[in-house]
Amino acid sequence: MICYDISDKFPAPQEGRNYFVAIGLEGSANKLGVGIMLQQLPTKHTPVPRAQVLCNIRDTYITPPGEGFLPRDTARHHRNWVVRLIKRSLEESVLPAKMSGEVENRPIRVNDIDCICFTQGPGMGAPLQSVVLAARAISLMWKKPLVGVNHCIGHIEMGREITGALNPVVLYVSGGNTQVIAYSHQRYRIFGETLDIAVGNCLDRFARTLKIPNYPSPGYNIEQLAKNGKNFVELPYTVKGMDLSMSGILAYVDNLANEIFNEKSNSKLKYTTTGQKITPEDLCYSLQETIFAMLVEITERAMAHVNTNQVLIVGGVGCNERLQEMMKTMVVDRQGEIFATDESFCIDNGIMIAQAGLLSYREGITTNIKSSVCTQRFRTDEVFIKWRTN
Amino acid sequence: MAENIIKQAHAYTANIPLALISQGAEALVFTSPVHPYLPSPPTCAPDYILKYRPPKPYRHPVLDAQLTKHRTLSEARLLHKLALLDIPAPRVIHVNPKHGLLWMNNVAGPHGFSVKQWVWDIELATAPNSALRESVMKANMLQIGALIAKLHLNDIVHGDLTTSNIMIRPKMAAADASVPVPPHNILNPNLEPVLIDFGLGSHSALAEDKAVDIYVLERAVESTHPVNSETYKTWLLDGYVQEYERGGKGGKIRIKEVLRKLDEVRQRGRKRSMVG
Amino acid sequence: MSSLEYVFPQYPQAPVSISLFENVTNSSELREGLLAGNQCYNYAFIDAANVVSQEHLLAAIYRAVSAREEGEKMRTKNISSEIVFCMSPSNNIMDALKRFGISDTTTSVVVVKADPTHKANTDLVTNELHSLVRGDMLSVNGKNLQRFTDLNMVKKNYKVPGTFNFEDRDKLSSVVVGSVCLRGW
Numbered sequence: 107m108i109c110y111d112i113s114d115k116f117p118a119p120q121e122g123r124n125y126f127v128a129i130g131l132e133g134s135a136n137k138l139g140v141g142i143m144l145q146q147l148p149t150k151h152t153p154v155p156r157a158q159v160l161c162n163i164r165d166t167y168i169t170p171p172g173e174g175f176l177p178r179d180t181a182r183h184h185r186n187w188v189v190r191l192i193k194r195s196l197e198e199s200v201l202p203a204k205m206s207g208e209v210e211n212r213p214i215r216v217n218d219i220d221c222i223c224f225t226q227g228p229g230m231g232a233p234l235q236s237v238v239l240a241a242r243a244i245s246l247m248w249k250k251p252l253v254g255v256n257h258c259i260g261h262i263e264m265g266r267e268i269t270g271a272l273n274p275v276v277l278y279v280s281g282g283n284t285q286v287i288a289y290s291h292q293r294y295r296i297f298g299e300t301l302d303i304a305v306g307n308c309l310d311r312f313a314r315t316l317k318i319p320n321y322p323s324p325g326y327n328i329e330q331l332a333k334n335g336k337n338f339v340e341l342p343y344t345v346k347g348m349d350l351s352m353s354g355i356l357a358y359v360d361n362l363a364n365e366i367f368n369e370k371s372n373s374k375l376k377y378t379t380t381g382q383k384i385t386p387e388d389l390c391y392s393l394q395e396t397i398f399a400m401l402v403e404i405t406e407r408a409m410a411h412v413n414t415n416q417v418l419i420v421g422g423v424g425c426n427e428r429l430q431e432m433m434k435t436m437v438v439d440r441q442g443e444i445f446a447t448d449e450s451f452c453i454d455n456g457i458m459i460a461q462a463g464l465l466s467y468r469e470g471i472t473t474n475i476k477s478s479v480c481t482q483r484f485r486t487d488e489v490f491i492k493w494r495t496n
Numbered sequence: 497m498a499e500n501i502i503k504q505a506h507a508y509t510a511n512i513p514l515a516l517i518s519q520g521a522e523a524l525v526f527t528s529p530v531h532p533y534l535p536s537p538p539t540c541a542p543d544y545i546l547k548y549r550p551p552k553p554y555r556h557p558v559l560d561a562q563l564t565k566h567r568t569l570s571e572a573r574l575l576h577k578l579a580l581l582d583i584p585a586p587r588v589i590h591v592n593p594k595h596g597l598l599w600m601n602n603v604a605g606p607h608g609f610s611v612k613q614w615v616w617d618i619e620l621a622t623a624p625n626s627a628l629r630e631s632v633m634k635a636n637m638l639q640i641g642a643l644i645a646k647l648h649l650n651d652i653v654h655g656d657l658t659t660s661n662i663m664i665r666p667k668m669a670a671a672d673a674s675v676p677v678p679p680h681n682i683l684n685p686n687l688e689p690v691l692i693d694f695g696l697g698s699h700s701a702l703a704e705d706k707a708v709d710i711y712v713l714e715r716a717v718e719s720t721h722p723v724n725s726e727t728y729k730t731w732l733l734d735g736y737v738q739e740y741e742r743g744g745k746g747g748k749i750r751i752k753e754v755l756r757k758l759d760e761v762r763q764r765g766r767k768r769s770m771v772g
Numbered sequence: 773m774s775s776l777e778y779v780f781p782q783y784p785q786a787p788v789s790i791s792l793f794e795n796v797t798n799s800s801e802l803r804e805g806l807l808a809g810n811q812c813y814n815y816a817f818i819d820a821a822n823v824v825s826q827e828h829l830l831a832a833i834y835r836a837v838s839a840r841e842e843g844e845k846m847r848t849k850n851i852s853s854e855i856v857f858c859m860s861p862s863n864n865i866m867d868a869l870k871r872f873g874i875s876d877t878t879t880s881v882v883v884v885k886a887d888p889t890h891k892a893n894t895d896l897v898t899n900e901l902h903s904l905v906r907g908d909m910l911s912v913n914g915k916n917l918q919r920f921t922d923l924n925m926v927k928k929n930y931k932v933p934g935t936f937n938f939e940d941r942d943k944l945s946s947v948v949v950g951s952v953c954l955r956g957w
Contacts, residue, residue, distance in 0.1 A: 533834035
């Protein structure tokens with residue numbers, strides 16, 4: 107059970123400033139991100155100021171083709187890079203003179219920072235742990251409070267901030283998560299989700315079967331191959347009410363790929379109904395068409411259920427242009443709006459942790475160092491969204 | 497968009513008047529006073545329902561055609577099974593899976609309404625905790641629970657149990673046109689429940705799936721009838737359990753498993769625990 | 773007594789003639805004529821013992837006629853055999869024609885004309901049939917169509933479980949209509 111300290115006093119910015127600064131550390135999977143976010147206090151002139159990204163840097167642990175990333179190695183990667191990234195983030199962040207009231211722009215200093223935000227979960231145990239340790243270390247060194255952040259909430263709040271979407275249905279799709287979320291009564295409620303593996307996981311594992319390179323990301327490479335697919339291969343379609351299941355599709359398509367690679371095999375499955383040989387491109391194409399159609403379907407169901415016509419896509423798989431295109435078709439048909447962010451925010455990053463963490467911090471929420479444990483399981487709807495009203 | 501879809505539905509049903517009553521994510525539902533092949537008396541009663549699953553342009557056409565066909569057929573087959581089991585539900589009149597069309601009878605009839613509406617009407621017309629309210633509602637709620645149990649005992653799961661998907665109507669007199677239909681009376685205690693919308697229904701022997709079915713209904717009752725939801729949920733579940741126990745020893749054992757799963761599902765809120 | 777001319781709302785251009793006979797004495801002759809492909813017998817002959825209700829009969833006719841009007845391929849040779857086939861819950865054509873069509877022991881029969889080239893002329897049809905069928909014509913209505921139902925035959929042909937309430941004609945009708953609709957899908 108995640109514990110927070112909730113103060114009934116809202117913190118004030120330092121030394122009579124009118125802004126807050128937070129550093130965010132993310133490492134729940136193979137991307138290590140550090141971000142520094144600035145949030146201004148509302149003024150009469152700007153009642154809803156946009157948050158300012160001072161820095162958003164990332165280093166991704168990439169494995170050779172055919173291999174996935176293991177927790178132990180990933181954790182080692184994060185430990186190797188976190189100090190460098192934190193130092194670099196301070197060097198590269200510029201505090202604008204018009205914010206600080208000083209004569210000129212200058213780099214962010216340790217003392218400028220109000221709180222240290224870190225991904226508390228969900229995610230892979232060892233990598234999460236590496237980042238928590240770094241967060242605790244700088245918290246003690248710099249004497250700044252900690253704020254634990256739910257990774258999914260990070261994606262949602264960053265998506266809302268960047269796109270300006272007011273109250274969309276959120277499709278959160280990544281290597282580790284697949285959820286359809288809508289805000290209600292101070293919770294991000296999960297309307298639909300995967301019953302087994304995440305979409306990104308399915309794509310990543312299929313990339314391994316096909317021995318596709320993992321640089322820049324396996325999903326990106328599948329997307330490119332899919333563009334050259336010509337034949338649509340029928341795959342199992344497994345939407346169950348508001349939820350979906352992907353392990354069956356993965357098993358099926360893995361098996362099909364193996365048949366195709368196996369030259370000795372004479373399986374009929376290798377050929378289309380017109381006798382053409384099915385290619386890996388065809389499989390990538392068919393896999394995307396099928397699982398993305400499933401995602402669009404459960405998103406549409408959630409939209410009908412909560413009676414909204416805005417959709418926001420967040421998470422690494424949200425970068426996929428085909429998914430964005432399909433979702434747009436559905437949303438436009440319903441006279442709605444679709445919102446998506448670019449790579450810097452779709453893919454796991456530190457700035458989203460800073461953003462969500464700072465929103466919590468300003469409500470008086472911090473994480474006591476004793477409670478700063480990380481957890482692999484941390485449901486999106488467990489978090490009390492204090493910063494939104496009804 | 498919607499206009500084109502509605503136009504297409506009309507194109508498939510030339511000369512048959514259609515009135516749109518609902519537009520879900522997956523299908524449009526129309527009523528009609530005209531039957532596709534039976535002689536229709538010149539009343540304007542919306543006795544027939546057409547459910548139309550339009551194509552989804554975002555899907556690959558091969559996938560789309562397959563899904564439309566499969567889902568329409570699946571629902572029709574389920575309704576047919578229910579007819580064989582004599583479980584109150586719409587009956588299939590005609591199906592065209594290729595075009596996503598399913599014709600069925602309108603079980604609400606001239607004096608039927610959804611349980612959701614019925615509960616609201618009674619709450620308005622009677623005093624809270626009154627003997628009158630209980631006398632009208634309790635027996636019917638027990639019956640609704642029993643109906644769901646009947647479904648589950650036959651290993652069929654509804655998939656979307658809400659108080660809008662359960663209709664309630666005066667008990668039909670024997671099929672004899674000479675007996676006049678009783679006038680609409682909200683306080684009529686002699687009602688019978690009918691389940692509708694089996695679009696998400698399926699066959700399942702798993703206690704977990706049945707528990708989820710009940711849980712979804714419980715949540716629906718809580719959100720649409722918050723004030724007295726505890727009472728209603730109790731009556732519904734009592735009716736459900738009693739029907740199971742009427743099924744002899746087999747029923748008595750199976751209900752234990754379903755109730756156990758229901759507890760689990762309530763704890764974790766239907767959703768599995770995440771693994772990051 | 774005359775044949776009923778019936779029009780489906782969607783297909784006013786394709787009316788059908790429906791006739792009902794009881795006390796039929798020349799079933800064998802009719803059957804042979806059909807098998808021989810004799811053009812005089814270009815009608816759908818359905819053993820009335822199989823008919824549960826008006827809804828049932830019309831469901832089968834509608835399925836055949838709507839398929840033809842929508843341009844779909846017939847499974848059988850012509851619309852007449854197609855109508856008989858549509859009474860069946862299974863895809864086996866020969867079996868369907870045998871069970872639901874006219875047999876040597878048929879004593880009551882429903883006769884349907886749905887030929888598009890035949891100008892719907894009720895009197896013509898009635899006269900033709902009177903010369904073909906040796907039996908007593910009845911008016912075609914819900915009540916008469918239920919008179920000849922052989923519940924055991926229906927139970928067997930539609931594989932309705934014994935536990936079903938055969939007394940309730942409406943419920944039985946829904947079940948067989950469902951079978952008619954779902955056949956082949």
